[in-house]
Amino acid sequence: MTTKEREVALSVSWQDCPLRKIGRSGLETILKMLHVFRSDTEGTKGDMKPIIARNCIYFPLMVLRGQNIKKYIGELARLEGLSPLELAVYKKQKIKALLEFAYNNTVYYKNVLRRERIGLTSQGSGISLKRIPYLKKERIMDDLEDFVCRNMRHSWRSTSGSTGTPLIFPKDRMSETYNDAMMHIAYSWHGINIGDKQARFWGSPIKRKDKYFQLLKDVLLNRKRLSVFKMEKSACNRFLGKLIRFRPMYFYGYANAIYMFASILESEGTDARIPGLERIISTGEVLFEYQRKKIQDVFGFKVINEFGSTENGILGFECEFGNMHVMPTVHIEVVDKDKRGFGELVVTELNSRSIPFIRYRLGDRGRFLNITCPCQRPFEIIEIDEGRVDDYILCPNGKLVYDAILAYILRDYVYKFKAYQENCRFLKIIFIPRKVFTSEKQNRVKEKLQTYLTRDMEIEFVEVSAIPEESSGKYRYFVSTLNKESCIG
């Protein structure tokens, strides 16, 4: 997802959780009980053996959700031993099944395939994906009903709206399970097993109920979380203390957040050695070389880069030789290439059903590399372009707040927005309202934002009828002209 919607914590929707009937007090009781039962050999709190997390919690939960993940892990693991030609045949069959499903179950694709006169019922072999038009997020948002197949179990997901407007869409169980299975296989390339302890640098829900649910999920999945909305020095130091006791096997989080964590610890001269830590996975954003180097210097481990999206799961993952392989759960095309071979990435998610994602424009850029990887997996190798620099909002007291907080709070009120920061005391937000966004409501939203950005941050709202795009065509919802390096320390 590098350049666009970061999943933040929104893939976990309280509305989809069967535990919601328990209520807040019920969740609190469960959390207390879990703390009673959790222990480790060294007697530290908040620890659970990976084997218990894996076999007593993760797999049973997947079964309860109707996700036969072991079967999909088996299917995908076998692909690693195929030749590139055999893999192409596998993908072709998957694409054919996807197109047939889309034709029979969605209004949009029925119309498209009829218009293009693509015969699906005859031989099938003649289907050319290239005749299907590209799909943009806005098209799905405009006519969601035409894309959705509702006759299956699904969860609702939302992108964070970092490109201005969140896409809220259903994700079916089969597609979720394939994506999860692929993630576990990719992690296993680096010795990370299901249930291994994870330190997570991620968003944190705003609503209290969602917070409890998130906490429960973190406990069950053996994770400790540092909210990227609260990355001041004191929070980072506290989190380091927690991690030394927790002994995570790996870090997982936004490139910027892990980089910030490393930078803050380094600037204070803190000893950042964490017992048990072996791997660091960066995701959600472009990982710049200076970030990779800093993280590596501070923690002493190579950074593994993951490329994915909220809509389509993991798309690419670095193997043990540092090459990013395209996951066999997707078919990726590079279109509108420049001289260097970089172009926009267009993804077809082979197992997507509740919304068939076919030739979906990601907004990210990349190119294929025609090299052979020593790992000998048949998956293509891709290089992602450094398309965008994410920023943090600098508060008057020097605190840094992850810019996704804007999308989190504004998404209920505005259709689209863009925020500008030129100095640390003033934030200007231009917006197109969803409905009527009265000055009273604006004041309430300002106050809410100020709880994160401090009371001294002046916030101005300006209603507009259109928001200009960047020259690259991409949409950035937060633009900071502050010196990035000066924000740290």
Ligand SMILES: [Zn+2]
């Ligand atoms: Zn490789």
